[in-house]
Amino acid sequence: MTALAALEGMDRLTSGEALVAQNVAFAIMAITMVVAALRMVTTRNVVHAALYLVVVLAGVAGQFLLLGAEFVGVTQVMVYIGAIVVLFLFGIMLTKGSFGEDDGVSSEKRLMAGLVGLLVFGVMAAALVDSFEDAEVAREAPSTTAEVSDSIFSTYIVPFEAVSVLLLAALIGAIVVARKD
Amino acid sequence: MLLNQFLLLSAVLFSIGVYGVLARRNGVLVLMSIELILNAVNINLVAFGAFRATVGGEVFALFIIAVAAAEVGVGLAMVLLMYRNRRSIDLTAIDQLRG
Numbered sequence: 001m002t003a004l005a006a007l008e009g010m011d012r013l014t015s016g017e018a019l020v021a022q023n024v025a026f027a028i029m030a031i032t033m034v035v036a037a038l039r040m041v042t043t044r045n046v047v048h049a050a051l052y053l054v055v056v057l058a059g060v061a062g063q064f065l066l067l068g069a070e071f072v073g074v075t076q077v078m079v080y081i082g083a084i085v086v087l088f089l090f091g092i093m094l095t096k097g098s099f100g101e102d103d104g105v106s107s108e109k110r111l112m113a114g115l116v117g118l119l120v121f122g123v124m125a126a127a128l129v130d131s132f133e134d135a136e137v138a139r140e141a142p143s144t145t146a147e148v149s150d151s152i153f154s155t156y157i158v159p160f161e162a163v164s165v166l167l168l169a170a171l172i173g174a175i176v177v178a179r180k181d
Numbered sequence: 182m183l184l185n186q187f188l189l190l191s192a193v194l195f196s197i198g199v200y201g202v203l204a205r206r207n208g209v210l211v212l213m214s215i216e217l218i219l220n221a222v223n224i225n226l227v228a229f230g231a232f233r234a235t236v237g238g239e240v241f242a243l244f245i246i247a248v249a250a251a252e253v254g255v256g257l258a259m260v261l262l263m264y265r266n267r268r269s270i271d272l273t274a275i276d277q278l279r280g
Contacts, residue, residue, distance in 0.1 A: 026182065114204070136184065
């Protein structure tokens with residue numbers, strides 16, 4: 001297992017120490033993300049839920065950096081934390097009158113929802129542990145933005161164009177649905 | 182780093198998102214839970230991309246970020262329309278199509 005190039009640059013870290021540092025960083029971020037996600041789906045205050053979502057999204061960006069996907073990590077921060085969360089806060093603000101707090105569904109339905117969540121996790125965890133027991137993430141160096149953009153504009157040009165058309169359609173659709181007349 | 186640690190983290194976030202979609206009545210909070218699910222998928226894509234040492238996973242993670250932005254735009258527009266028409270975004274109250 002080789003460390004990321006960013007960590008290799010610090011010459012006082014051997015690759016073993018870098019691996020420990022990566023795992024510690026992963027554990028801290030993972031615990032923070034899971035706690036914040038749980039608070040997000042259980043808190044009664046809608047604005048607090050949006051702020052917990054920010055913590056989870058920032059953690060996801062950190063995991064991307066840990067995996068050597070710098071460009072995706074930065075995009076995650078810009079698009080999600082910069083734009084989508086602001087959109088959510090606007091949505092909360094504009095509909096605040098109806099729902100100061102979200103009590104959630106009845107406790108019976110909440111129990112069923114929890115069971116479904118646990119079941120989904122159990123099935124996925126069993127399949128993952130069974131399939132990828134000791135597979136290591138074997139990236140030599142972080143991927144550069146140049147590699148990503150080369151790939152987007154050559155191999156994945158058709159899905160890229162499809163996504164741009166989709167964004168345009170969604171933009172027009174959102175305006176048509178939400179305008180007053 | 183093991184591949185599985187990322188995949189299991191993603192599975193946990195996905196399951197929490199599923200719970201949020203099922204257990205919340207507020208339309209905006211359901212959309213937030215859907216974002217959680219999409220982010221869990223993104224972690225999977227990037228982890229598999231790093232595992233196979235290709236950028237394909239990252240490219241599709243970027244596509245999913247774009248699709249998620251479009252989805253939030255349309256979803257919030259629908260929630261706002263619902264609020265304008267009914268003065269409520271309680272999803273359990275929307276049951277006209279119930280058999």
